[in-house]
Amino acid sequence: xxxxxxxxxxxxxxxxxxxxxxxxxxxxxxxxxxxxxxxxxxxxxxxxxxxxxxxxxxxxxxxxxxxxxxxxxxxxxxxxxxxxxxxxxxxxxxx
Numbered sequence: 001x002x003x004x005x006x007x008x009x010x011x012x013x014x015x016x017x018x019x020x021x022x023x024x025x026x027x028x029x030x031x032x033x034x035x036x037x038x039x040x041x042x043x044x045x046x047x048x049x050x051x052x053x054x055x056x057x058x059x060x061x062x063x064x065x066x067x068x069x070x071x072x073x074x075x076x077x078x079x080x081x082x083x084x085x086x087x088x089x090x091x092x093x094x095x
Contacts, residue, residue, distance in 0.1 A: 010048075
C-alpha cells in the first residue's frame with residue numbers, strides 16, 4: 001500500500017509542479033488543464049525515475065517521511081521539467 005501512496009503523491013505533486021511552472025514560465029504555459037495533465041505525467045515519470053535510482057525508497061516496510069518528501073520532490077520537479085519541455089516544443093512548432 002505504501003507504493004500506491006507514493007504514486008498518488010507523485011501524481012498530485014506533479015500537477016502542482018506543472019501548474020507552478022506554467023505560472024512562472026508564461027510563454028510555455030499550456031493553460032490550467034494542459035499544465036495539470038502534463039504535470040501529472042511528468043510527476044509520475046519523475047517519481048518513478050527517482051525510485052529506479054533508489055533515491056525515494058524506504059529501507060523499511062512502511063512509509064517514512066523521507067520517502068514522502070522524495071515523492072513530492074520527484075513529482076513536482078518532474079512535472080515542472082516536462083511542462084517546460086513540452087511548452088518549448090509547442091512554441092517551436094508554432095513558429
